Amino acid sequence: MTGSRTSHLVRTILLAVLGLVWLLPIYLLVANAGKRQVDYDADALWAPGSLGGLSSNLTAVFTTTDVPSGLGVTVLYATVAPLIAVVLGATVGFAVIVLKLKHGFFWFFVVFCGTVFPLQLMVIPWFDVYARVDLFDTRSGMLLIYAIVATPFSAFVMRNFFSGIAESVFEAAVVDGANVGRIFTRIFLPMSTSALVVVFILQATWVWNDLLLSLILTQSPETRPVMPLLNALQSVEGGGPGFTVILTAALVVSIPTAILFMLTQRFFQRGLALGQY
Amino acid sequence: MAPATVLVVLAMYLPVIYTVYLSFTTYGGLGSPEPAGLSNYVEMFADTAFLTAIGNTLVWVLGSLLVPVGIGLLVAYLSFGLRFAGWLRVPFLVPYALSGVAVGVVFSFVLQNDGALSQALAYLHLPGSETRWLQEAPLNTIVMILAASWQGIGVNALLFTVGLQSIPKEPLEAARVDGASGWRLFRHMVWPLLRPSTTIVVGLSIVNSLKTFDIVQAMTQGGPNRVSETLGVTMYRDTFVNSEYGLGSAVAVFLTIITVAASMLYLRRQLSIGEPKGATP
Numbered sequence: 292m293t294g295s296r297t298s299h300l301v302r303t304i305l306l307a308v309l310g311l312v313w314l315l316p317i318y319l320l321v322a323n324a325g326k327r328q329v330d331y332d333a334d335a336l337w338a339p340g341s342l343g344g345l346s347s348n349l350t351a352v353f354t355t356t357d358v359p360s361g362l363g364v365t366v367l368y369a370t371v372a373p374l375i376a377v378v379l380g381a382t383v384g385f386a387v388i389v390l391k392l393k394h395g396f397f398w399f400f401v402v403f404c405g406t407v408f409p410l411q412l413m414v415i416p417w418f419d420v421y422a423r424v425d426l427f428d429t430r431s432g433m434l435l436i437y438a439i440v441a442t443p444f445s446a447f448v449m450r451n452f453f454s455g456i457a458e459s460v461f462e463a464a465v466v467d468g469a470n471v472g473r474i475f476t477r478i479f480l481p482m483s484t485s486a487l488v489v490v491f492i493l494q495a496t497w498v499w500n501d502l503l504l505s506l507i508l509t510q511s512p513e514t515r516p517v518m519p520l521l522n523a524l525q526s527v528e529g530g531g532p533g534f535t536v537i538l539t540a541a542l543v544v545s546i547p548t549a550i551l552f553m554l555t556q557r558f559f560q561r562g563l564a565l566g567q568y
Numbered sequence: 569m570a571p572a573t574v575l576v577v578l579a580m581y582l583p584v585i586y587t588v589y590l591s592f593t594t595y596g597g598l599g600s601p602e603p604a605g606l607s608n609y610v611e612m613f614a615d616t617a618f619l620t621a622i623g624n625t626l627v628w629v630l631g632s633l634l635v636p637v638g639i640g641l642l643v644a645y646l647s648f649g650l651r652f653a654g655w656l657r658v659p660f661l662v663p664y665a666l667s668g669v670a671v672g673v674v675f676s677f678v679l680q681n682d683g684a685l686s687q688a689l690a691y692l693h694l695p696g697s698e699t700r701w702l703q704e705a706p707l708n709t710i711v712m713i714l715a716a717s718w719q720g721i722g723v724n725a726l727l728f729t730v731g732l733q734s735i736p737k738e739p740l741e742a743a744r745v746d747g748a749s750g751w752r753l754f755r756h757m758v759w760p761l762l763r764p765s766t767t768i769v770v771g772l773s774i775v776n777s778l779k780t781f782d783i784v785q786a787m788t789q790g791g792p793n794r795v796s797e798t799l800g801v802t803m804y805r806d807t808f809v810n811s812e813y814g815l816g817s818a819v820a821v822f823l824t825i826i827t828v829a830a831s832m833l834y835l836r837r838q839l840s841i842g843e844p845k846g847a848t849p
Contacts, residue, residue: 319678333682408824439575
């Protein structure tokens with residue numbers, strides 16, 4: 292068994308080295324986000340930064356860019372839209388699996404196909420219609436579109452989840468005289484908290500990171516979420532010392548997803564299994 | 569169920585039909601679309617930017633299969649069964665918390681002319697420090713694929729790890745007892761048993777890389793001179809930068825046809841799982 296022990300050691304070292312290489316871009320991000328513009332030396336990009344530099348760049352991000360207001364609307368989009376989508380998706384799963392609606396699978400399939408088409412095939416009409424009905428560049432317009440786009444995936448996961456709940460649960464509730472609405476909100480929704488959380492996290496991350504829809508359907512700082520803002524910062528500031536502020540902005544807008552991701556890692560792993568199997 | 573279905577049909581199916589219709593018209597965003605027959609498709613296939621985008625998108629698909637799937641599997645396999653497996657996988661998962669745009673920002677910084685990568689190469693006396701990573705094709709597409717891979721490997725490694733955990737132990741033990749190890753064990757035992765995971769990771773990689781938009785938009789905007797565009801970027805530029813809605817729709821339709829075709833690879837499997845238990849006697 293000594294052979295196996297050496298192989299374990301070799302594998303551990305290999306992975307540790309590869310892992311360190313993997314963290315180098317993160318190091319560069321943090322190091323250069325921690326340099327004051329005056330300290331920035333274009334020939335010494337690998338030099339570490341300082342906390343003071345980081346805080347002065349943070350101040351710059353929060354006072355000279357639209358990132359603060361962008362964070363506000365992004366939080367709004369990334370919490371409300373997935374919440375709506377999770378509930379809508381759960382109603383689909385409930386109707387198909389628990390209520391055994393006639394042609395339920397057909398309608399589920401119709402909804403599910405929403406995950407198959409690329410968004411590119413839908414954005415032109417959305418843009419066109421939004422411009423006509425005054426939903427372009429509005430928060431409610433963005434909430435609506437994010438909620439709808441997130442619904443098919445949510446329906447898919449919730450259907451899979453409900454199919455694992457025993458039929459007797461529903462039958463017992465019916466015998467007890469509960470109506471369908473109450474069974475859904477009082478029994479099935481609470482029973483499926485873990486699946487609901489998984490879907491919520493995945494969709495919140497997706498909304499948070501979205502560039503395509505937000506780039507096309509928003510324009511003003513009041514409605515624009517962080518990713519198109521970050522992208523625009525890049526083309527305005529270009530290279531050079533301005534990069535320190537852009538990198539700091541990139542760090543700021545990544546921290547919420549990183550925290551969400553860390554706090555919910557166990558949920559997340561299960562989510563991967565739920566969503567992709 | 570009804571409100572969800574109605575919303576999805578109204579907001580997703582009608583636009584799909586309308587985009588297909590627009591692809592047969594000339595439309596600049598103002599007034600109303602003018603019927604134009606197949607002219608958008610003719611123009612599209614004669615457009616060198618579009619043809620370059622097809623080529624680049626194919627390179628993205630191939631690159632995403634080789635690098636993130638390959639290294640993802642390697643990380644999962646190497647870490648499997650190790651004492652600190654969870655910790656060893658953490659560095660690969662950290663980039664996953666970053667968005668496509670943030671990855672683009674970081675790598676624009678790393679790969680700028682005389683940027684961090686060039687300085688590291690010069691310091692180590694390696695060739696390549698003069699390379700203009702993002703300005704020459706096909707190099708810019710390749711380095712952007714590597715940037716995307718840097719982000720995506722962690723998830724693939726996780727999916728493969730879940731797959732490895734679900735492989736039954738007995739046949740593997742039996743093979744080990746028979747003296748199989750290393751590459752042979754992997755090739756003849758693990759790889760075939762891992763097939764369900766591989767199908768999903770490969771399917772997802774293909775579909776997602778076909779739709780590549782964020783990283784390219786954030787790093788090169790498809791430039792210089794549209795040489796690093798993917799189909800997603802071409803569609804965006806034709807439609808929302810050049811206001812050629814008909815042409816943009818045609819590109820979107822083309823992108824959809826190949827994406828849906830690729831989705832078929834793993835869709836059937838996705839749908840068959842989660843069938844009500846009672847359905848299969």
